[in-house]
Amino acid sequence: MILDAEIKAQLAQYLQLMENDIVLKVSAGDDEVSRDMLALVDELATMSSKIKVEKTTLERTPSFSVNRIGEETGVVFAGVPLGHEFTSLVLALLQVSGRPPKVDQAVIEQIKNLKGTYRFETYVSLTCHNCPDVVQALNVMSVLNPNVSHTMIDGAAFKEEVERKDVMAVPTVFLNGEPFASGRMSLEEILAKLGSTPDASTFEEKDPFDVLVIGGGPAGATAAIYAARKGIRTGIVAERFGGQILDTLGIENFISVKYTEGPKLAASLEEHVKHYNVDIMNLQRAKRLEKKDLIEVELENGAILKSKAVIIATGARWRNLGVPGEAEFKNKGVAYCPHCDGPLFEGKHVAVIGGGNSGVEAAIDLAGIAKHVTVLEFAPELKADAVLQDRLYSLPNVTVIKNAQTKEITGTDKVNGITYIDRATGEEHHIELQGVFVQIGLVPNTEWLEGTVERNRFGEIIVDKRGATNVPGVFAAGDCTDSAYKQIIISMGSGATASLGAFDYLIRN
Ligand SMILES: Cc1cc2nc3c(=O)[nH]c(=O)nc-3n(C[C@H](O)[C@H](O)[C@H](O)COP(=O)(O)OP(=O)(O)OC[C@H]3O[C@@H](n4cnc5c(N)ncnc54)[C@H](O)[C@@H]3O)c2cc1C
Structure with a gap:
């Protein structure tokens, strides 16, 4: 038995949600990984009468594809999708069976409208917590658009291929045989990379905000929720909604939650923000701030957003060594x-x-x-x-x-x-x-504020006890500030402080 009793019990509940019959087409040899894969596939078939199994020959052995009856979807798993990829398998079974993916309608339309042929291949490791998001996003695209196919490849089961293609980081995605991207990416980020992002004109019509938050990590999300709950016009611009926690595995000090994982917490943050009337502008980067009558924030796409108050919560990123070879060999060792x-x-x-x-x-x-x-x-x-x-x-x-x-x-x-x-x-x-x-620490994402907002010698924004900076109406919170410690709960606390500080400022001005 390849699945333990507890997992099987959970899986049984999920499989009940399957809507239509599906067929797993299996390409197996007599190696050990093939045997494990066959054991997994057979076990799935015994658990649901909606799952049929057929033998076939696919591009890679061992691998199996997940299809509707009479229709290939292009979703393939090469290797045994256990470990962190088990969820990807379960979601693929449900979505291929007809269960709609949990994705905004606008994104679904974007996927369906993709023209051309997209043959994606993603190299993963089963212990990689950044991989499932990419695998699941590409599988959703594959299920929704017949021109898109996607194969998840467990690097450990295809060592020779990994060496030949010089894959040295996971997830690494190839598109139509060419390197496409490396590292964690959301569905929206993948679509943006394929060329469908909103341009500046999408933002031209926006009325000025009362509070505009820059950054969508724990600090920014908290600031936005606190502002929106005051009933004022709130917007949030984030290069990557979720922030550093997207790259965090186990979290054991988010008080009142004994254990959680970064991507899960990021999804809850987003859900909580979306519960309020907040204009979320994800995958957008701020590049300049200027205090005029209102505060103006220019985005990298050229759009200029205006707001009465701004909260900067742009967090921090891994510090680079800055020696020769580091940039050249990124993801190549x-x-x-x-x-x-x-x-x-x-x-x-x-x-x-x-x-x-x-x-x-x-x-x-x-x-x-x-x-x-x-x-x-x-x-x-x-x-x-x-x-x-x-x-x-x-x-x-x-x-x-x-x-x-x-x-x-x-x-x-x-x-x-x-x-x-x-x-x-x-x-x-x-x-x-x-x-x-x-592994030499973090640097604050504040270079874009050069000459406008006061920072200390580490580049951290200097704030007072209300989160206010030296620029009237501009507040800051989280890892981008000079707070003594950098933690999730601390950045959330300072996000709340900055938001209340901004509200206080708005009332007085
Ligand atoms: C590997 C790792 C493990 C960790 N483990 C823990 C832990 O177990 N417990 C704990 O409490 N803390 C942990 N931390 C620290 C914690 O993740 C941070 O303290 C917290 O995420 C800070 O939140 P923040 O909102 O200030 O910034 P971030 O999380 O860095 O978010 C910044 C946001 O701003 C956006 N942004 C950046 N620049 C721009 C720009 N120019 N325009 C628009 N948007 C921009 C980013 O895309 C992101 O959305 C860990 C950190 C790392 C890296």
Whole structure:
């Protein structure tokens, strides 16, 4: 039995929601993965009379396609979609059977109107928490539009193919055989990349806002909800609704919720914001702010939005090393997400740059997969908590190098090594390895405010106890500010503060 009793019980409930018969067309050999895949498919068929199974030969073996009776949908799973991809499988079964996907009608229309042929292939690892969103989005597109097909490929089951195509990060998506994108993407982002984003003219008609929030992470979402609940005209502009939590796996300190996962919390945030009358402008980036009579915010697409008050909640992003080789080999051996990309470095030698909590956690995690992990720390000592350091030093396949200044990440078409300077002796050293995980903290997304809003030497926006900045009517909240600590619950609290501060400002002016 490939599914345990608890999962089977849950699955049985989902399968009851199936609307019409479907057929799984299976391409199997006599290898071990094929046997597991057949076991899974047979188990599904015993659980629902709506699921039929047929043998066939597909482009990859082992793989299976999920089809309507008499009609190919183009949804294929190569490998065994368990782990994080199990949900993708369940959703594919339901959606192919006729259950409508939970997607806005406007997006459904956008998908149906796509012209041309789109043959997507997504390489995943079953432990990657960013992969299912991409797989599920492309499957929805495949189900809704006959010109779109999508194959999920488990890299671990197709190692030779992964090596041949130089896939070194997951998810990596190919479109019609050419590299298309890497990393987490929403359905809307994929559609935008295919060329269907709203241009500036869509925004020209908008009346001025009372409160305009820039940023759709925990801080921005909270600020927008607090403003909308006052009954004032509220808008939110976000480059990527959800923010950093989209890249977070387990969250255990979001008080009152013992355990949740980032993407799940992001979906709840969006649902909560949508419950109110908030104009959400997702996938839009602000590039300039100017205080005139009203405050004007210019977007990258050229549109200018006007508002009486603005709340900046643009958060932070991974800090880059800024050494030669880092940008060139991004996704070709240089990685930032150990949970996602770690499995692709199975049996290889990798380095983790950074000896803080995130670096040491990454190294512990990677030591279970990689052959060897070298931790490079710039300072004379690691900065991670003592419990993490103890665990790190107990591992036999980890080397820690302190006082190490990374000089270059080397490679030809992908990473083959790293060069560092021993800061104590000035000597240069080179280590041959295949992967580098950069874990050196975060930088605030505030460069676009240069010359307008006051920031400290780290680039963090300086705010007072009401979240107000030096510019009247402009407030800020969350990781982009000079708050002492950066956490979800703290950014939400400051989002609420900034919103109440802005409301107070509006009443007085
Ligand atoms: C791997 C990882 C694990 C973490 N784990 C935890 C944890 O377990 N518990 C915890 O409490 N915290 C955790 N954190 C920290 C937490 O995620 C952050 O403190 C929190 O997300 C900050 O929220 P924010 O809204 O201020 O910013 P962000 O989450 O960074 O959101 C910023 C928003 O602004 C948008 N944006 C940026 N620039 C622009 C622009 N120019 N125009 C328009 N929009 C823009 C972004 O797209 C995004 O929507 C973790 C962080 C990381 C990276």
